[in-house]
Amino acid sequence: MSAEKNSQQSAIELTQHDMTDGNIGLHYEENLLWEKERADHPGVDLPEPQNLALRTGGKPRGDIGLPQVSEPQALRHFVRMSTWNYSIDHGFFPLGSCTMKHNPRLNEKLARLPGFAHIHPMQDESTVQGALAVMHDLQHWLAELTNLPGVCLSPAAGAHGELAGMMTIRRAHEQKGENKKRRIVLTPDSAHGTNPATATTCGYEVRNMPTKENGMLTVAAFKEALYKTDPDGADIAAMMVTNPNTCGLFEKDMVEIADLLHEAGAYFYCDGANFNALVGKVRPGDFGVDVMHINLHKTFSTPHGGGGPGSGPICCTEELAKYMPVPTVIKQGDVYKLETEGDRPETLGRLKGYHGQFGMHVRALSYMLSHGADGLQRVSEDAVLNANYILASLKDDYHAPFAHQGPCMHEALLTDKIQKENGVTTLDIAKALVEHGFHPMTVYFPIHIAGTMLIEPTETESKDSIDRFITVMKDIANGAKAGKADEFHSYPQSTPRKRLDEVKAARQPVLRWR
């Protein structure tokens, strides 16, 4: 018995220590392309042009130092690397504020139709009427869902949409001759980091508004910020607010706040990152929003792709529509047309080459058509119900700062306040989730509350899937209570890499292979 045990042990030791390639079972190692032996032939077969006399005005380029591998080597390289990634197709991905929902493959298929993939942005409009129709339809769906009639699809991502929206506001103030005196943008302390960064990019000064114990912006705090340096708020350009906010709560005084803001002559920019809570159910144009961006890669499921491409169209009121960036698509009779600077001279101009991330427009429209008005409403309802179920199930195991107040929207906010007493932090909890086969929630955001964990389940999880997550979260809380802090600090153990040294990466940056 004991001899058998010893031989098993030595077999394991052999695997882990004596094999030099580092592969263990389905954990693959894979070196960099530049570390592979240079193949004689590349992974594509191209003909060599004959009798080419250069007309470039220079000598042909010398050795670049690029690697060279055959097609099977290249394919295997990326497939092996892919196995190191967690994705929404693997499992639950409750990353708050990011809306990691199912990405239908139909949308991928349609974006690859030759009539969409192989058309050029400067083709004559008569040859791309179908593409313009897609954009026009998408504008219509977004206008209807937000009740904001002006839509510009060109922004490339959420932050780019913020910039487009804030510059639209800036342009409106400029046209009214008020740009010089309106220099301040109000943001709550719970705002996404992009909000103040965007306001600064537009040349504005940022004024912070503290949120209260209930996680919301109050009329009193808002008034204090609005009238702080001018009794009429005449130096305020805009307010940037995410609603539902980054604590997962709907700002219940929003209408009153928006009315006061409008009385002062300023505009309400809504960060649309959390639109999944509202889609088909609540329309931002009806709670005072003047302009907002929509993350097509969140609410409308164009995939996140490991960090882009995103797409961040903006929607705005009739009043602001003329100032939006160009181009937008208009319909004249039966003909679709790109509206450019010549057609809309009040525009702030162009913020991106061509017309936006058109491939994402195709995917988003395909997703909207699949869901329809009825399905999209269900998206909102299930997203909100799932988050509330998580909150109700975990509020006794974790500190849930706002759970006593009532329901949340599509995100549940917890903190590590209880676990921290036993030396287990939010980071440890996140890494423990990784060890248990989950992608963690968003951690340490929002930043104005200590040790936050923002959980966004989305509507595409079943109750079974959510129950498994809840069980693991309870196990983690119990583990923390049992004083297993050291064990937590060592997580994750079973991933292709253990905790990575981020300090070393920043102190001695190595940004490329040499």
Add this chain to the structure above:
Amino acid sequence: MRYLPQTENSRKAMLDTCGYEEVNDLYRDVPKQAFVNGLVDLPLHKGELEVERYMGAYANENRAAVDGPFFLGAGTYYHHIPSSVDYIIQRSEFLTAYTPYQPEIAQGTLQAIFEYQTFIAQLTGQDIANASLYDGATAMTEAALMALRVTKRKKIVLGNAVHPDYKSVLDSYMWNFDGEIEIGQGQIDDQTACVIVQSPDFYGQPHKYDALRQQCDENGALLVVVVNEIVSLGILEPPEVADIVCGEAQSIGLPMSYGGPHLGFFACKEKYMRQMPGRLCGMTEDADGKRGFVLTLSTREQHIRRDKATSNICTNQGLCALAFTVHMSLLGEDGFKRLARLNHEAACRLADALEAVNGVKLENQTFFNEFVVCLPKEASSVAQALSDKGVIAGLALDNNRLLVAATEMTTDADIAAFAKVLSEVL
């Protein structure tokens, strides 16, 4: 409803756990006036087949490059994409992952970005590159903004003909500075933050940088080189002397897709590392000392720095950068250069064929895969007439000038058709 897994039973059970009667109770903080009564005024859900029919009809209304002779370039190019590229980028692990904030379960994305950064640095002859930006136009604008930060000056000089959309985007961003930033043409002086040159320029002409480098050094300005046909770097001398090289890399791995998503790239000298915009991936090691990768130098970024960030950007074009990286790995050193030669050769054949048409003159002395021809008639009407006869001829510029491009996709038959139809309409 096929994307929604919850059942009526599970919804009921979950509401019970939460202590609510119906789902609308969860929206109690929403003002009545913003609540949709019934449904929004949009069509009801459709099955996959219906959606395919609806969207397929739109796709069929477009004249695609695959449908016939095609010579349009002007910053977006029609190239071949190996099938392995599209297979890899559609793998769930890459397609449906998030930005790699949890590096232990995102090493695939991170190593791919590291390889992408290396490819871009090598191609541009620069020290380092970022993880990508939205597109060439915004990359050029970010380069200008970076030059303003580095030099603390307020004048940007455009050294030659950059893509008109790039110029428009630059103008729009600079408008935020209330007229403090001057954008001029030509002369570099001691107030100049940077001079921006595109090569090949919008009219297809490759440029050299030595004289400009000297003028920049004399005046303390940065030299920014914009490349919007990245395949050209397989045959032209690399802009090593530049401080920043940026532009558009759509040509490697990405379809034209009516202008996006494309791939903005950004490379620079190492000394400007901490002034760079966008995401950066860096090498490090894990708790066992094994090599691994993380997003790094994020203290430049909005989620840390908020109103003091170098830029408000929080994403790159991750999947597009992956497509580029896969395509580059397949091309390798020999394939990439051969692709560049094939493009140049196709353009030489096209130039010869068009010049042989009566009254047509080649404007460029030199070119890579794109050039301007002068026609004896107004270019836009000629392009329209050619389009009516099935040839997408290129971009009509002012008056009689037509900008045309050829790539490895251009066949002898395409060129013959272009020349024939052109001689008919002139």
